[in-house]
Amino acid sequence: MAALPSPLFGAEPRKRILVVDDDEPTARILGHFLRGYDVDLAGNGLEGIERAIAHRPDLILADVWMPELDGIEMVRQLHRDPTLAHVPVIFVSAAGDAQHVAAAISVGARHFLAKPIDVKKLLGLVRKALGVP
Amino acid sequence: MNASPHDAHVLRELASALGKAIAEARGGEVLRIKAARDLAGEVRDHARAAGLELLAAHASRLFALLAVPPARWGVTVDEVLAAASYEAERTKLRPSSYGLPATLLAGRILVVDPDATTRTTTSDAIRANLVEAISTGSIEEALHEGLRRHPDAMIVNADLEGIERLHAALGKPPFAILGRDGLTSHRAAAAKKGASLYVQRPIDTEELSVTVRRLLDRARTPRPKVLLVDDSPHRLVDLSRKLDGEGMTVQTLSDPTRVLEVLDEIRPDLVLVEAKMEPLDGWELCAVLRTAPEWQDLPIVFLGDSEDPESRAAAFRVGADDFVPRANDLRELTARLLGRIERTRLLRDRGDRDFLTGLLRRSAFLNGFSSLLNQARRRNRPLALAILDLDHFKQVNDRFGHLAGDRVLVAVGKLLADHLRGEDLRGRWGGEEIVIAFPESTRETAAPAVRRMLEDMAKLAIEDDGEVFHVTFSAGVASFPGDGPQPMDLFATADRRLYLAKRLGRARVLSEG
Known part of the structure; x- marks a missing residue:
């Protein structure tokens, strides 16, 4: 058990997760589920990009529908930058219809998780995306 | 001596079967050797009937050689087979082979001209270059055919109304305008409509051949790739979306200090840098790039404040190719970037190829x-x-x-x-x-x-x-x-x-x- 997933032991630097959601309650809930990780918050796609540049996250959780710049456009933008293109993205959204899933996957999202959030499933996907057991 | 497309196709198939048969006959099995020999005979007869004497001669030689056991074939069989395959393949290249299957053609050009004679002359000249021609008489017909068959380029009569509409509907392929005379004003009008070439009537087939090759070269050239370096995410997002809409592939970099490591991976056609950045500004970044031998020729364009002549001069001093005011019209920025990229490419090509013969230097x-x-x-x-x-x-x-x-x-x-x-x-x-x-x-x-x-x-x-x-x-x-x-x-x-x-x-x- 050398590399414990829980960052609480301080054996490794904590994995950084950026949560991008314009709905504050959802963002707070996600932050709560992800305690133990170093979580950063952004309120829309544009802010998401700013935070991604400043914060260099290991994973991004993003909503699809947001003002200013939506989640899909945000990911497309992140992929233009070779220093950010490798960051995995999981979409968390109520918009779970086929078209959005297809758009999300086509811009390089790892997963699409429909609301309401299944916590166990979410944490499983997060661990998988971060490459931690 | 020109085989029909059908004969040529049959012969290529036969020659390829012959190659396989000979490979299988190497094991020494009598039946397989006989099969290979029969095929050689068949190639010989077909080639002779089609007037391909050299291929017939090679096949005839193989027919004779295959009479002895594989152990005694030596390298001769291989070499004659190679020569025969070469001749068979070459039937593809005969310019007389009109109506070849599309896969063998170099490209597809849409011709739009209401005048039937010009249309036919143009289309024939295109086909003589082993390029498929879609011949149409009006913009409506061209739209219909074009949307169905996706041409790589177009040649359009100058007098037609609605060229821009057709161009946009077909995804802006490169095109040439066919005009009545060489007047500068007519050429300018064509260029304004987005034409990249202007051909004068009556059609000179030589000139048209060159036009066809240029159009296809252009169609094959990938979207120009621009690396945009700016530490402001807002500006990055805004400009990259705009340039993307103008037909460029845009990559971005928000951390200017990492420019050298990403350049190798991206290999852009041009770098567009914001002058004022932290912690490395545009001038410093440009100077850094110009110290690397492999990035000496890479076009670098600055985006900055036009009011300050000193900052512009400083940009050119560190090796910038252009300086565009930040508040500039998108059309001008696009034109300046694409123009710069195109000329850099032309120079590179001109350096490698001899203009007259198209041969490498x-x-x-x-x-x-x-x-x-x-x-x-x-x-x-x-x-x-x-x-x-x-x-x-x-x-x-x-x-x-x-x-x-x-x-x-x-x-x-x-x-x-x-x-x-x-x-x-x-x-x-x-x-x-x-x-x-x-x-x-x-x-x-x-x-x-x-x-x-x-x-x-x-x-x-x-x-x-x-x-x-x-x-x-x-x-x-x-x-x-x-x-x-x-x-x-x-x-x-x-x-x-x-x-x-x-x-x-x-x-x-x-x-x-």
Whole structure:
């Protein structure tokens, strides 16, 4: 058990997760589920990009529908930058219809998780995306 | 001697089956040997019927060779088979083969002209270049056909209304305008509509051939790639979306200090940098790039405040190619970027290729040849080199003038293009010397191909001021590994044989001595 997933032991630097959601309650809930990780918050796609540049996250959780710049456009933008293109993205959204899933996957999202959030499933996907057991 | 497309297709199929049959016959099974021999006979008869004498001769030789057991075939069977396959493949390249299946054609051009005669002349000239022509008489018909068949480029009559609409509907392919005269105002109007070339009526088939090649070159050129460096995410997002909409592939970098590490991966056609950035500003970034030998020619364009002449001057001092005011109109920015990229590409091409003949220049050929030789060595395969020298070329120039000499060179360039396979590398070595590399060929298999070229060359009537003359060449052929391991061994041997061919009376190809 050398590399414990829980960052609480301080054996490794904590994995950084950026949560991008314009709905504050959802963002707070996600932050709560992800305690133990170093979580950063952004309120829309544009802010998401700013935070991604400043914060260099290991994973991004993003909503699809947001003002200013939506989640899909945000990911497309992140992929233009070779220093950010490798960051995995999981979409968390109520918009779970086929078209959005297809758009999300086509811009390089790892997963699409429909609301309401299944916590166990979410944490499983997060661990998988971060490459931690 | 021109096989019909159908015959040519059948022969290629037969030749390929023959190759397989011979491979299978190597085991020594009598039935398989007989099958291979029968196929050789079939190729011979078909080729003869189609008027392909050389292929018939190779097949006939194979028919005879296959009468003995595989143990005694030696390398001869391989070489004759290679020569036969080469001849069979070459049937693809005959310019007379109208109506070839689309997969064999170099591209597809949409012709729009209400005048039936011009339309037919244009379409025929396009097809003579082994390019498919979609002939239409109106914008409506062109829209209908174009949306269905996705042309790579278009040639459109200048007088038609709605060219822009057609252009946009088909995804903005490169196009040429066919105009009545060469007036600058008409050319300008065409350029304004987005045409990249202007062709004058009546149609000159030579000029149209060049136009066809240019259009397809342009269609094959990938979207220009721009690296946008800016530490402001807002500006990055805004500008990258805009440029994307103008047909560029945009990559971004928000951390200017990482520019060198990402450049290698991205290899952009141009870098667009914001002048004011942290912690490395545009001027510093530009200076850094210009210290790296591999990025000396990379176009760098600044985005900054136009009011400050000193900051502009400073940009040019550190090696910027252009400085565009930040508040500039998107159309102007796009035009400046695309113009810069296009001219850089043209310069690169002009450096590598000889304009008259379309052949590679000496250094570009040498580079290509060295890598082919390395490849041959790695895979343990042969590689042949031929050096051709035009006979009495000096006299042609003296007697008919340099223009006639140029005409001869253009004709030779086309002859080579018609005769050689795509993978054969060809270059112009000196004034009247031409070099050709034949991958997967020995001097025994390459020499007949060069001889065939000589036969066609001698038949070619070149006209100048009413006088008709003919030109021949002499050639020397050498190959790896037989004639040496290094490029220079092959060049020296081929050159010696070329000299010998000249001494023996010219107009001949030597692969020995």
